[in-house]
Amino acid sequence: LPDLATGTKFGAYCLTEPDAGSDANSGKTKAKLSEDGKHYIINGQKMWISNAGFAEIFIVFAKIDDDKNITGFIVERDTEGLTFGEEEHKLGIRSSSTRQVFFNDMKVPVENLLGERNNGFKIALNSLNVGRIKLAAANLDGQRRILAHATKYANERKQFGVAISTFGAIRKKIAEMATGIFVSEAGSYRAAKDVQDKIDELVAGGMNHQEAELKGVEEFAVEASILKVFVSDLTQNTADEGIQIYGGMGFSADAPMEAAWRDARIGRIYEGTNEINRLLAVGMLIKKTMKGQLDLLKPAMAVGKELMGIPSFDVPDYSELLSEEKAIIANLKKVFLMVSGAALQKYMMEMEKQQHLLLNASEILNQIYMAESAILRAEKHFSADSVEVAMAQLNLYKAVEKIIAAAKEGIISFAEGDEQRMMLSGLRRFTKYTNQPNIIALTEKIAAHYVEKGHY
Ligand SMILES: Cc1cc2nc3c(=O)[nH]c(=O)nc-3n(C[C@H](O)[C@H](O)[C@H](O)COP(=O)(O)OP(=O)(O)OC[C@H]3O[C@@H](n4cnc5c(N)ncnc54)[C@H](O)[C@@H]3O)c2cc1C
Incomplete structure (x- = not known):
């Protein structure tokens, strides 16, 4: 462990197999x-293993x-x-090593079993x-590096006698890239702090540190999935707009x-594909509700009642x-409760099969979490006239538009007649601004700010 922690040795994580990718517990590797x-004695095969070319320690699931x-095993390279x-x-x-790994009557000492038998999937998921x-x-x-390169290029590249960074079309891209970074940071810091606070709380309550770390992270598994999807999707878009700012040079190797664009692509595939993570985030919320660990039903019923009432x-x-x-965020949460609550009532145990609908619910969930994170961060650290407040506002506006489309x-898809009319009118009510921000001015x-600064 000290060698891994200090980077003297590298590790590899061997879960995926040719026939077991997203369905990771279905591997054929046997011990x-x-x-x-x-x-x-371990026999089998793993695929797409990062660091395999130079890792010294392999965590193998079989x-x-x-x-x-599955169960986890600690395997040394010279085995x-x-x-x-x-x-x-x-x-x-x-520049990352990715290889297949084969086990042919590989002998692993019994004391190298990681944790407990049958408990590997839990370790893998954690x-x-x-x-x-x-x-x-x-x-x-x-994202930060892409923005720095793109802004520098836009300030240096001249067309029609002026720097392209003076064109509104380019400025819009730079503003949106910077906003994406601000929002991604806000969500990442928020989730990391929440995990740390939970660990501290559990340790203070007498739990041993290792157990507390596992439980602390597990508690925020929904947030981890939201972040993974939101930030990796955004990084791809940021890289894509980076290419666009560079024009033909963007296409040059x-x-x-x-x-940047090629490297961004993997973020949407590994650590669970973005589809799997979207389905997981909503699925975990539904499961927590079913188990009584989270009460979404009462607030969903309250939203239902509000829909029937006369708006103020x-x-x-x-x-x-x-x-x-902040009032809009509270209303967007009602949109989530309204849509997911009604869908759940309609499909009940069949909900899991409604993937298109679950993806829509996850879009609403992700946008709310990230937009709220940005608003809380801007409110805590920045003044009314700051560029950060403008970014939180711009992001919220875009999030509202995405939420309206998904909802x-x-x-x-699932409501008809009066029920559909009532929910659509609720959607309009819950996504309404009193003072509509001037989006072009905010942008x-x-x-x-960023064209002058030249980087994030
Ligand atoms: C460069 C690279 C490095 C990697 N490093 C590692 C590593 O170090 N260790 C390791 O163990 N693995 C690693 N992986 C594997 C990676 O985690 C898997 O590729 C990923 O989990 C997807 O599995 P799959 O490729 O088998 O795709 P599949 O599971 O076959 O998925 C194919 C498509 O179907 C969709 N899909 C699958 N199941 C469902 C479902 N139930 N509902 C809806 N859609 C679904 C997916 O979203 C995807 O779009 C790496 C992969 C790459 C490419």
């Missing part, structure tokens, strides 16, 4: 206890005999029976939860944007910083 009871679940495929030829992250928050943080740095025509006092935005599609304010 069998040797006759003398001293070793497990099923012992006919166990239902007999451990061999590797050639380096994969990849679209991106070409490391994925941490991995998802880390993936967001790593992607964030990619001699300029930095081409690699009072004009609220929104003079406090971001108070209207509308969902409502129309220009953000662009002016």
